[in-house]
Amino acid sequence: MNDVYPDVSPVEQPSLRDRLSTRIIASALLALLLVLGMIGWTLWLSWQLEGAGAAINDTGSLRMRANRVAIELLQPGSMHAAEAQLQLQAQQDTLLRLESGVPSRPLFLPNVPAIREQMRKVEQIWLEQLQPAASSALAGADRSRYLQALPVFVAEADQLVQMIETDNAGKTTLLRLSQAVLLGLACVGTLATIYLLYLWIIAPILHLQDALRRMAAHEFGVRVPVETRDEFGALAQGFNHMADELEGLYRELEDRVQQKTAQLAEQNRELGALYDMAAFLNLPNDIDALCQGFLQRVMQQFNADGGSIRVIDPLGEKLHLVVSEGLSEALEETEHCMKVDACFCGEATQQGVVVIRDFRKLPQPEAFHCAKDGFKGLAVFRVVTQDEVLGSFSLHFRNSHEVPAAEAQLLETLGQHLGVALDNRRLSAKARQLAVAEERSLVAQGLHDSIAQGLNFLNLQLQMLDAAVQRNDLDEVRNILPLLRTGVDESYQDVRELLINFRSKLGQGELMAAVEDTLARFRRQTGIEVALQVDDPDGAPLPPEQQLQVLFILQEALSNVRKHAHASRVDVQIRNARDFELLVRDNGEGYEAGEVAERGERHIGLHIMQERAARLNAQLTLEGRPGEGASVQLILPSSERQAA
Incomplete structure (x- = not known):
């Protein structure tokens, strides 16, 4: 508050003694102690009554x-006699319990002298008269002695019971009176709490609420009386200080609103410029169109009369002009290629050209041509991405122009956006070049593994044919001609397969149709029976790039079956669940796994399939045994599946 309005005096915090929280806590603790005392008193009376009740039972x-x-x-x-002995022992135990008490039950005699004296009398009669008489009777003596003393003991025991009951009745009355007092304290405490809450909290809040209502009605002269030193008193002082400040600031409110509105409009303009520029830079334009559109938008946004964008050459020594707007041919020719270490400073040149932003030093020829074209101001900003400087863009002004710090920061941000867009275009071009290079490598491998080997075989046969003709060996010529015809047919089939593979192009969800076309073409070309099994055809489709790689692997596996397996049946299974699985199994001659492992990359088609599986980050497994056929299994884990 004081940082924004330094004229407002600080509000003193109430002392610990005057705080409302202190009063509330003290009152609550006092009430709690009183209630706990009364509850403890009633619990003690209940405990006494329970113990005396048990004593009455044992005395009876x-x-x-x-x-x-x-x-x-x-x-x-x-x-x-044995039963009498047991009763005598039980009587002795009862007297001991009454004398010492049992707190755990509870059981104890009231702590009253008369009751204690009566208990001693009962115990004395039993120990001195009845117990010896009973023992003598059990030993065979006369029983009349016990019977004569019995009425006296019973009368004294009755007297003890009556005294305990009388004491219990008094305590019961006291307990009920205590409960009534506790009930009265609860009622009085509730009323006192309501009154104190109203006096300490509700009434000050009502005063503040009324003052706020009047303040909302533009009665800035309203003040709240400061009647206490507690938190509400401090709050009332703060309200009064706030009212004083509002009354003083109300006259300047319109100017402040206009100033904030202008600031918000400027911020919205900057955000709009950033949004518009980001949307434009994300369009699929080439670099020239991208830079041209960027420069036009920046010039329009900042009212520049001319501008240019330059990029640094690969050696990092020169800046080459890419696009320009509003510059003469002479100035464009001058700025077409400039040294990086000869550009941009924060100094004013002799011709009045003000270099507003960045870098080091604008040379005299460029300054001369800027002044000659009528430009008096020049602002230069870097085009950067991450920590790399890609180039610069400049804005030319025909009037003296000073770029504010906010605009300079926005222009630097736009330079960063342009740098990211240019870097993305370069990365996309490199990615396309890399993809073309990889595909060309696979094409070269395919040509080498199929056509090149076939042509090499034909060349060898032609040499043998030439030698046979020179020797006029017609039998050998007749043997060589079928081999040549077979080699030409196989080379022709290889060329057709490669052309079909090169032309394969899949869209969204077209994999199954392409697989069926491939299998149908394989049946027509070879006459081999092919069975297709598809599990979970409603699974999430693969993206076109991954579909194409899967199709190429299937085509290569079928090509190997055609060339080497001599099979009569091929089973193709596709399972599209969490993991995508492709299995191609034939019933041909099979192969030795060790022989295939030794041949490695020289094996026809194997290396191509492995590279395509590596592109997918998939697992490729080849199995085979001589005379038992062979299989190719491709598993694309769910973690490597791309979003379609």
Whole structure:
């Protein structure tokens, strides 16, 4: 805020003591401690009631077991004596639990002196009177002593139970009262929270909302009263400072809007120029048309009276003029070929030609001709791609012209776009040349492997025929003539195959039709039965380039079958799923795998198929056994499939 409007005084942040967050946290902690205290108190009372309830049950069991012991003592027999002994032990355990308590159950007597005194009296009567009397009775003594002391013990135990129940009743009443107090605290706390929230938060927000509404109605004189030192007080101070600034800036708002509008218009113009230039540079034009269109658009965009584009020669020593606009023949002749180290500087020449951008030094002859043609300003920019300088383009102005920094940056960017476009044209030309060279290499290999070898065979036979004629050996002549006829026929078939291969050209999705035509032609030429099996014909089609390579490999495999296999049947399988697979299998004579591996590149057609498979980044597998036929399998993985 202060960086944009330095006249606005900074708003002081409230101290920790005055912050609204401090009050809210303190109030919440106080309420939490109070509620936790009340809840803890009620939980303690509940625990006490639960422990006393268990004590009441165990105290009542004292009377029951004492009477049970009396019943067992009155009945003769060892079984009753054993039961009486068990009851005596259980009575002793109960007294111990009541005396020491069991917190885990919980079970304990209320911590009241009268109850504790009554418990000691009950325990004393049992230990001093009933337990010895019961032990004596079990030993065979008189049972009347136990029966006489029993009513006194039962009465004292009843008294203990009543005292515990009375204490529990008081605690129950206290628990209910505590719950009522807790309920009242919840209601009062809720009302207090609502009131404090309204007082601390809602009311200041309402004041700010009203002030904002009035500010939106262009009442820039509205101010918010600063009543506290908390965050809302700081917010009110900030609002007042903002209102002061808005009131001062409102008079200048129209000028600011016009300035921003002009800046946005300029930015839109630059973006439009970049978009238009990028769209033009992506058109399939040759380099001359590309440079001509670029120069015309730049001159129109920046109101230049002339311009030129030059490129650096391969040696990097001279700049050659490619296109120009608005320049005289003399100036074009002067600028047609210039040394790189003699161009462009940031100095003003004696003739008044201002070199605005880049490089080093404009020589006197060029400056003279610029001034002679009436140009007073010259702006030169590099045509670059990556870190390489491809050339330059210049703009000539008949009036003194100073290129602003924003326009200079835009022109540098346009130079980069032109450099990328030129570099792409050069790369495309190199790619086409490389493709032609590779295809020519394959053509040469095909000619060498088929026609050249056939002609060599015919030449050898002709020499033998000439020798036979000179010897007048008619039998040998008759033997050689069929061989010559066969060699000529095979050479003729090889030429036809090569011509068909060279003319093959596939469009989108035409592979299957081309495969069927190739197999039909193979049947007509050889009379060999051919079976075609296509799996998943609805798979994604290969692009035309990959389709053509697959077709060439199929044609070469069939040519090898025709020349060498002596087969009666050929099976062709095509599977177009995630991976594209082509399998050509014949039932011919087969071959020795070791012999084929030794011959390597000298094998007819094998090297051509391997190179085409390498172009596809596909796997080519050849298998064969003597007398069991041979197969050629091509697998194009899904990772190497191009988008159709």
